[in-house]
Amino acid sequence: SVLHAGSIGLYGAAGPRIRTVGAEEIDRTLAWRQGSIAFQGESLVEAAGEINRYNRTQIVVADPSIARLRLAGYFRSDDPQAFVQAVVNTLSVNATGRPDYGYELSRNG
Numbered sequence: 001s002v003l004h005a006g007s008i009g010l011y012g013a014a015g016p017r018i019r020t021v022g023a024e025e026i027d028r029t030l031a032w033r034q035g036s037i038a039f040q041g042e043s044l045v046e047a048a049g050e051i052n053r054y055n056r057t058q059i060v061v062a063d064p065s066i067a068r069l070r071l072a073g074y075f076r077s078d079d080p081q082a083f084v085q086a087v088v089n090t091l092s093v094n095a096t097g098r099p100d101y102g103y104e105l106s107r108n109g
Contacts, residue, residue, distance in 0.1 A: 037051065044061055045061045048061055048105070054077040055077075059080055059083070061105050062105060063105065063107045066107050092108040
């Protein structure tokens with residue numbers, strides 16, 4: 001199969017599959033090129049894991065009741081503190097600094 005501009009090729013158990021994507025999805029997928037990570041409805045635990053991949057300062061979702069909260073937006077991959085601040089401001093989550101690894105997120109209140 002031939003991939004054309006604006007297409008993504010996927011290969012799985014069912015074999016190859018090609019699908020067309022829009023400019024917004026392409027920009028989100030390639031955000032890492034500008035040092036950013038784009039989230040669109042990922043869970044807090046997934047997003048924290050992705051930020052952790054790029055940093056020595058780690059973010060731990062300590063409370064299972066907030067692990068599935070969803071978030072969207074663009075974040076700098078090299079600034080876990082800004083990510084934590086955004087999460088605290090938008091998701092009613094508390095962040096506690098931990099000198100041994102980074103930040104621990106828990107339910108607000």
